[in-house]
Amino acid sequence: MNYYNLKDKKETADFRTATIRGQGKDKGLFFPEHIPQFAPEWIESLHERSNEEIAFRCMEDFVGNEIPPDLLRTIVSETLSFEIPLKKISESIYSLELFHGPTLAFKDVGAGFMSRCLSYFLKDQDRTVTVLVATSGDTGGAVAHGFYRIPGIHVVILYPKNKVSKVQEKQLTTLGENITPLEVNGSFDDCQNLVKQAFADREISSGLFLTSANSINPARWLPQQIYYLLALKQWRATEQDLPVICVPSGNLGNICAGLLAYKRGLPAEHFIAACNANDSISRYLKTRQMVPHATEATLSNAMDVGNPSNFVRISELFNNRFEKLKDILSGYTVDDETTLRTIRKIYAEHDYLLDPHSAVAYAALEEYLAERPGKKGFILGTAHPVKFPEAIEKAIHTGTAIPESLKSLMDKEKKSLEIQPDFTELKRFLLNKINR
Numbered sequence: 001m002n003y004y005n006l007k008d009k010k011e012t013a014d015f016r017t018a019t020i021r022g023q024g025k026d027k028g029l030f031f032p033e034h035i036p037q038f039a040p041e042w043i044e045s046l047h048e049r050s051n052e053e054i055a056f057r058c059m060e061d062f063v064g065n066e067i068p069p070d071l072l073r074t075i076v077s078e079t080l081s082f083e084i085p086l087k088k089i090s091e092s093i094y095s096l097e098l099f100h101g102p103t104l105a106f107k108d109v110g111a112g113f114m115s116r117c118l119s120y121f122l123k124d125q126d127r128t129v130t131v132l133v134a135t136s137g138d139t140g141g142a143v144a145h146g147f148y149r150i151p152g153i154h155v156v157i158l159y160p161k162n163k164v165s166k167v168q169e170k171q172l173t174t175l176g177e178n179i180t181p182l183e184v185n186g187s188f189d190d191c192q193n194l195v196k197q198a199f200a201d202r203e204i205s206s207g208l209f210l211t212s213a214n215s216i217n218p219a220r221w222l223p224q225q226i227y228y229l230l231a232l233k234q235w236r237a238t239e240q241d242l243p244v245i246c247v248p249s250g251n252l253g254n255i256c257a258g259l260l261a262y263k264r265g266l267p268a269e270h271f272i273a274a275c276n277a278n279d280s281i282s283r284y285l286k287t288r289q290m291v292p293h294a295t296e297a298t299l300s301n302a303m304d305v306g307n308p309s310n311f312v313r314i315s316e317l318f319n320n321r322f323e324k325l326k327d328i329l330s331g332y333t334v335d336d337e338t339t340l341r342t343i344r345k346i347y348a349e350h351d352y353l354l355d356p357h358s359a360v361a362y363a364a365l366e367e368y369l370a371e372r373p374g375k376k377g378f379i380l381g382t383a384h385p386v387k388f389p390e391a392i393e394k395a396i397h398t399g400t401a402i403p404e405s406l407k408s409l410m411d412k413e414k415k416s417l418e419i420q421p422d423f424t425e426l427k428r429f430l431l432n433k434i435n436r
């Protein structure tokens, strides 16, 4: 499989090159040259197949010859080494719990797959690769965990000071070794801008081999299709009709992977992009206008993205035909107050604790289903509620039980370097690394 640059279709790359470089020239995103189809019989037989088998079949066409099949099997099986159950919450709503991985967020799957591919591709390189990533909360932890102690890879994470939860911060700042957290005295937008400037800087890129680990990287974006197949496998055990699939959305990588799976033949009734106040996709679906805006801080911080990168991939998937996209995708906006109310209500009525991101999705799906009696669906449960004790406490006025694994994490010492949102400071730090 080859990938073309959405900004210049003449530039193509195989899976290996696309993964190592992360993005094409002029910051263009890579997109698969064709959309491989699932055989209908295979889709019908999902319940007979193991998760590893499903994941392997899902990914093999995209990887092509770049990774030997046996190794790809090992990679997907290690990536999926935790359970991903579909739990029934209410009469019509289920949650695919994607938060039982090492950092309790769904990004563990994409980051785990990508880090394993990248370390295979780089094993014979004598240069160190620097993974430079900006995080609004969850990306940093998943990426840090995925690359921790991998030889030849150094990870530099920029996160906004005081804007990530305590658990998220500890996940970023307590590993040490090849993981360096930079605490930026600014917003997530500042972090992202600093990263973009670093990628564009000749002096930095001539000295450091830089790559990204956001969902713009195909190796992080594509494995997210697997969630939807694993959900369908379990859905069919109890439900006859097609599911409405609701995805808490920020940078739109996850929902774009779901729509890609749909284009390949995954059956679904409808998709919903559930947003917090950062809702450019919801507004686009109503007005046809994509108007990016400055990021607004909300309780579901991993979705605080004003200018979602993967929008261009969604458009491409539907050949830039708005009406076609609108037939299958709706957008909903859920404010913080509704998020808290939803957490409280679902805890009281169903004894199920949603994290703020999953709560945004729940509220959106509930609203959609209210107008369509008889239909049912599932949300993607993207984070464990214990990662967001501040928000949970606000919603239900008591704390939540903290698992043992988190307790020891919270006792570890935070080690990070504070910088101002000023490119010269980041540049000095990165160039120092070269000269060391």
Ligand SMILES: *Cc1c(COP(=O)(O)O)cnc(C)c1O
Pocket (backbone or CB within 6 Å): 105, 106, 107, 138, 139, 215, 248, 249, 250, 251, 252, 253, 254, 255, 302, 303, 357, 382, 383
């Ligand atoms: C990253 C993240 C999202 C948003 O996913 P996108 O692919 O960026 O749309 C939603 N929920 C949680 C918990 C996340 O970490």
